[in-house]
Amino acid sequence: MIIDKKEKFSALHSNSVYLAGGDKLTLHDAGIREVPTSIYFGQVERSKLADLIIVDLSGNKLASLPGIDFVFILSSVRKLNISRNRITHLPIEISNLTSLEILYMEKNSLDYIPKEIGCLKKLVHIDISDNRLASLPHEFCQLLSICTIVAHTNFLDLLP
Numbered sequence: 001m002i003i004d005k006k007e008k009f010s011a012l013h014s015n016s017v018y019l020a021g022g023d024k025l026t027l028h029d030a031g032i033r034e035v036p037t038s039i040y041f042g043q044v045e046r047s048k049l050a051d052l053i054i055v056d057l058s059g060n061k062l063a064s065l066p067g068i069d070f071v072f073i074l075s076s077v078r079k080l081n082i083s084r085n086r087i088t089h090l091p092i093e094i095s096n097l098t099s100l101e102i103l104y105m106e107k108n109s110l111d112y113i114p115k116e117i118g119c120l121k122k123l124v125h126i127d128i129s130d131n132r133l134a135s136l137p138h139e140f141c142q143l144l145s146i147c148t149i150v151a152h153t154n155f156l157d158l159l160p
Contacts, residue, residue, distance in 0.1 A: 029059035035066050049073040059084040067091040095119035106130050118142035129153050
């Protein structure tokens with residue numbers, strides 16, 4: 001599935017999603033303030049959404065991510081890009097993204113990361129730079145596959 005940029009975004013408001021083959025959901029730089037519910041409550045078969053590998057919601061005006069209903073359809077996602085938004089917190093349901101390998105969250109307004117981040121056992125790369133983080137949860141130590149943590153331009157004094 002490919003949902004790409006503004007030319008197809010208008011269709012999301014009518015509870016329909018265009019399927020163009022593939023495994024990518026792209027809504028970057030679309031000016032959205034919330035993830036359209038038509039993506040996860042719409043007419044698209046959940047089995048097709050479950051095949052998503054890459055989700056790019058970067059460069060929007062999102063203040064938060066939906067909880068369990070949205071995360072449920074992302075169970076196979078390996079790369080999630082939510083950078084350059086206005087996100088202040090992550091839902092604890094992020095722990096259900098057990099296939100996630102790459103997570104981009106830079107340039108948001110995050111002031112904490114939930115301890116459930118430690119459940120992302122396949123996470124290799126995380127970018128949390130340019131946020132408002134003063135600390136990281138001890139559960140970061142449970143990220144056994146992690147190779148890269150990018151965390152500059154925060155208020156971090158020490159790492160777990």
